[in-house]
Amino acid sequence: MQEITTTTNIDIKSKIYTIRDKQVMLDGDLAELYDVETRVFNQAVKRNTKRFPESFRFQLTKEEYENLKSQIVTSSLSEHGGRRYIPYVFTEQGVSMLSAVLNSRTAIEVSIKIINSFVAMRQFISQNALIFQKVENLELKLLKHDEKFDKVFEALENKNPTQSQGIFYNGQIFDAHNFVSDLIRKAKNSIVLIDNYVDDSTLLLFSKNQNIDVTIYTDTFTKALKLDLEKYNKQYKDISIETNKKFHDRFLIIDNKDVYHIGASLKDLGKKTFAFSKLEDLAEHLLENI
DSSP states (O other): OOOOOOOTTOOGGGGOEEETTEEEEEHHHHHHHTTSOHHHHHHHHHTTGGGOOTTTEEEOOHHHHHHHHHHOOOGGGSSTTOOOSOOEEEOHHHHHHHHHHHOSHHHHHHHHHHHHHHHHHHHHHHHTHHHHHHHHHHHHHHHHHHHHHHHHHHHHHTOSOOOSEEEEOTTOHHHHHHHHHHHHHHOSSEEEEEOSOOOHHHHHHGGGOTTSEEEEEESOOOHHHHHHHHHHHHHSSOEEEEEOOSOOSEEEEETTTEEEEESSOGGGTTTSOEEEEEETTOHHHHHHTO
């Protein structure tokens, strides 16, 4: 090759990247340092391929190339100069070999500068390995803290915990309705209601959550209830009502896991004194017996 001049105002260390756990430089960046076109630079290397085994020089995969482009913006990664192929990268050994291939005083000087930058980079990494490890550990701790914060925020969103048992007295119509409405709102997937006395006011309670599937089991499916259901399903998400004569008490099953035993039919909430309680670990067994 002709005598090569170098661009002196380029920060070489900023052109060294870590790929496949190796510090490497792009062919385009090296060509810029040697002040030649990337095409000419690679042609010179190609004529001496035996000097550049894969440990000295290798071509990036498409995935590595796209990942590198997403992280940095350099002329060596653009289409400048008619680049039509995925670039090659050179390790420290490959750069050292370049001085022999390019065979000029300036090329040797440039290679020495680049190798010195590799050495400095390697020393920096070695000397700061403990710091890097601490940073990595800190990032892991932050990730764990983020997970804990997510749980805290989720708990804050549900800052009003649902009572597991209690009594509503005669006349507490609003409080009783509000309690059951909250249960319905908090459901995420489904609700199963077992109640032998259902009317349009019962259906109206479920209009508060249109993101769940609702199934009602009742003793008698009257004509009036059928008409109410048809009207409801024309406006809101469909509710399914089926007859079941096996139950005496009222149960509300939320998301197939939480079971509430309710002493009054939902249509009579607050009209007379009634109690409610949450039954643990009985949802699956209760559903099997419907």
